[in-house]
Amino acid sequence: MPSCVHDAALLCKIGALRSFALDKIYYWRERASGMSSLAYFMAKDTIDHFNTIVKPIVYLSMFYFFNNPRSSIWENYVVLVALVYCVTGIGYTFAIFFQPGSAQLWSALLPVVLTLIATQQKDTIIADLCYTKWALEAFVIANAHNYTGVWLITRCGSLQSNGYDISNRSLCLWVLVANGVIFRCVAFFCMVVFQKH
Template identity: 70%
Template sequence: QEVGKQRLRDARIQAVDYLILLLAGACLGTIAKVSDESFGAVGYTYTVIAISLLCKIAALRSFSLDKLHYWRESASGMSSLAHFLAKDTVDHFNTIVKPLVYLSMFYFFNNPRSTILENYLVLICLVYCVTGIAYVLAICFETGPAQLWSVLLPVVFTLIATQDKTKGFLSRFEDFCYPKWAMEAFIIANAQRYAGVWLLTRCGALDKKGYSVRDWALCLYVLIGFGVVSRIVAFNFMV
């Protein structure tokens, strides 16, 4: 109940978040036109970075603004697990709504071949993933450094994930970069809509990136897994 009242007081901030997402969706959807050769990879690269930045910065507020309050309540006997789950449960509203807000503009202006449902499912998993990472940053760092890390990580991880087939250490590290799985899910969903004479192009483009059309569900599971693991890590750091 206390967490719910706090979020009602933050309604204005939430409204600003949604407005920024609308503007980001419209701008990125207009700038990044779908290319049949790349299956809209440019637009999805922008999407992963934008959603990661905006949702991470917003999720930092869940734990960075009331650390003193939590420590005081925890010392008086409040359950840390209940506090963490309450914060996370309330944030699930944003996990569901923010992808819809962004897609309402991005999908209209960009018009990819994949369905809006496929894009929505990928974005839900992506937001769930980055929200968990933001919890870790908010709990481990002060507000300033946490915001810097929230900006740096999506950019660096996305640059690594958008490389063509890599080898050695970078190839192994790429599997731990969540943008790689989000990008793969977006591109596979788009590529599956190509048929006929585009099949050869589709196979060549996916092979160049090391993707497989059978891995769409796997990408979503990995993103959810990142979100679950990051929440476990965040809770352990909190207590």
């Protein structure tokens, strides 16, 4: 599961960089003529919601049948949609705040570092601040829900070894979505206040 979270986050974050990195000249020209920055930002984000819905389907069409997890495609899809929404907001922030080369570097490094923190320092405050911890927990819980009978021992062992609670599935999804909203606000703030776009 860590590789699933890392790969999906990396690909979607780099894909989100294009939303705000390619048309800076057009944005400044239109803004100078009186266009609303909020309307521009919301329009770009709304168009990207199509990718937020479609990318998890494409990813699951390959990942699901190779790994054959116990959780259903629908359960994995819901987690991936929340994860893609979260990392897209981070990608917006990087695209607006950094130059294109630095934004790509940060987009590649951040999932690796946060995945290491989430898997190596599970019970720390730093891990709780990492979106990767919540995505990993959501995937493990989705799998654990489908263990029955004698496999309940395996489920308990899996949850206990990772320090996860099976009742936290909704919390994990809400934290991922909240991260996406927060990073969108940060990206908009950088675009307007620091004139980074």
